[in-house]
Amino acid sequence: MADPCVVGLDVGGSHSRAVLATVDGRTLGTGHAGGGNPTVLGAAAAVANIVAALRAALGDVPGERVGACVVGLAGVSTLMADPKAPRVLEQAWADAGLTCPVPVVSDVTVSFAAGTPAPDGTLLVSGTGAVAARMRDRLPARFSDGYGWLLGDEGSGFWIGRQAARAAIAAADGRRPMAHLATAVLARLLDQRSEQEAESGDPTPTAAHPSAPVHPAATGALPPAASIGEGFTLRGRKRAAELVRAVTAQPTVALAGLAPLVMAAYELGDPAAVRIVAEAAQALVESLATLAPAPGEPVVLGGSVLVSRSPVFQAVAAAIGRRWPDSPVGLAADGAAGAAWLAARRLLGAEAAAAGHAVFTGANHQFAEFS
Template identity: 40%
Template sequence: MGEAVPLVVGVDGGGTSTRCLAATMDGEIVARGRAGGANPRSARDPGGNLIRALTEALAALPSPLSPAGVAGGVFGLAGSSESGRRQAGELARGAWRAAGLTGLPVVVPDIVVAFAGGTSAPDGGLLLSGTGAVAARMERRAIAHRYDGYGWLLGDKGSGFWIGRRAVQAALARLEGGGPPTVLTDRVLAALEDTPPGPDGRAAALRAEALIAAVYDHEPARLATLSPVVEAAAREGDPVALAILDEAARRLLATLEAVGPLGPGRPIVLAGSLLTGPTLVAERVRAALPGRDVSYSRDGAAGAAALALRAAWPGDGEDPRAEAAHRRLLAP
């Protein structure tokens, strides 16, 4: 048998989904895997989801490639506190061992792989809004200063979760007689109960109780799934939904501003589904950044793989071959 072809693995563990990919040393993506969320703060089985995404990608490797060729990997996982970093490291190492891989992966904050997934530049800024929300000023592909990303209970202002929670609050306010009319009153409960929106014969008090129960009966990250409901209502002109999205954009821009000036010529990477998709929040944020070098990070797993490639090449990650491989990973 010939020598195994060297591969690297990149993993991006988000609040609602985990993405994994395997790539060759020249930046060709050869396999992918996906599973549920891997953020210990909001997902119920983060370790199991990491294992599922990783093993799915390895099982999809085309012949003659095999897991034996994996020379290294980078996991981008949430966790800003010391205990969070320790837990993220344990989850990543457990998934690595469960997949039968040798050595150990490098574990970095999800912010780092999101930035590397949007640019090959070493310095710049990142604004991320998906399930959670955070901003960072990056220097040499490491976090120089960050703001927010505190999780659903303490922060994540302008995130999908934040939008979903505001939608639930607006629906409850209307049901209790203290809020303005909004289509969110019917649609939020229908979305959480997985039923078609329509006339609900229950009294307002019973509907409020049902809404509260639907929120607390599931993991917190599920509120982020209400973001498209708010988006649809806003595009139909619902003033409450529009106000929620306007405020989300303002809060995200304030979060970016809080990390300090980025310096001339440095890119701003927008990441997360709310800022990389065709959303009203993305439109508002992008319109507030005229003349800036803005790029989009649509695949944090590619950013993680790029960091793994840079670690494998000589020259402190700045080898021209590593730069070329990084750019290839980010190509559409």
């Protein structure tokens, strides 16, 4: 029989990713699917996406060849509170051909493992949501924030996107100057809304009707301030109201998709974007400070806002360098790889697995100290 392999899954609110690897860290397959957070999607839809990512990673490899599998899941407590969940999961693993035990842990656990082989340290995540966690023996011992988009997640991609939409509304109705960020947000959301209405056959005119010229910001480019207003027919409060309707017509967490526009506008010196980046970084650092990172222990940064090395990452990393200069900083670039490494650790033992951590996660390229 062929040597055993391992599988790791990182399941979040927006995306699920699976990695199939050899026990020494060579990737054999990957799989992607929609979000698997049961708090957001419900248990049935969440499990379906988890299994879809798993099957895609396995490909033609029989499930019985998998010697160990670890699943990191956002909303794990919600799923496990469902009395039907254990049976549903067991059936899902069996349907995929797995014969090994499949522990389901917090996505925080696999993110931390993706950034360091150390058992203790602190994790700060800013993706769609945001949370900080003090880690002990690779398990979260204490949290800061992570309360969801409505009441918390300050500094997250959603939080940044919501601030961007608010800035665009304020510019549209004249309370703030119309500049790069507001233009890009208006174009992105109003052009998107007009496309949806065109597909549905709704002839209601919008600020970016299909017959109007397409604004450059709709493609992600940020035009010079002098071109602001081209392609739009609504003005003032009417335009702001149209933007509100466009936002409320989307799933709530879709606002996180505006975060890249903030980063692009920041590079152009847009005042609103500069303020949003600074406030996001401050909120994240304050969340981290609540947990008081210990000298010498790693601080791992995860989530798309930070892993992308965005302006928010730069500000957060600089603050960590100033406030906790003895703490090495690692990037959790791939939570699924961290989960796969944890699975390999179950097969190989702690010492052998530690030597292969960098192969699984690329962490030897991610650690750095910032000042």
